[in-house]
Amino acid sequence: MKIAIGSDKSGFSAKEAVKAYLTEAGAAFDDLGATDLEHVRPYYQVASEVAPKVRDGIYDRAILICGTGAGMSIVANKFKGVHAVACESVYSAKMARAINNANVLCMGGWIVGPEMAVEMVKTFLATDWCQDLEDWRAENMRKFAAQVQAIEDGVYGG
16 A cells, blocks of 8 residues: 655644654655655645545555644545545544545644554554445445445536
8 A cells, every 4th residue: 555644834743653653564655745844835735736646546545634634634625536534533534444435534733642643544544445334334335435426426527
């Protein structure tokens, strides 16, 4: 799995903790955000650079961290095929994958500390779509996904 990660200034310390974890875990990732606190870009620039690369399959998943996670999520979701969810807990990160098949985890550096961010990333990356769901719920998620895809195709063109 190839992962992109990026942050603005508000998410920088959480991003650095996540990068340390990913490095230790031997994950393939690229940092497309701020590399230090002197050369930071706003959340909308980072998200608009990362999201098309997820859309185009260059990255399988992405992790975006700003102040609340909301800004990165809003911008990333402007791109067809990108399903970004702002999460504030390990449980919400798991459900974003299991239920929503999210491919971008957004977090808030003002909301979750670096240690929590790492735990959320571990869970997000380890969870598959429909994992641990009852059969009836998994079947519904697959049906809903087709309906969401039809909506997306209608908005962006098939």
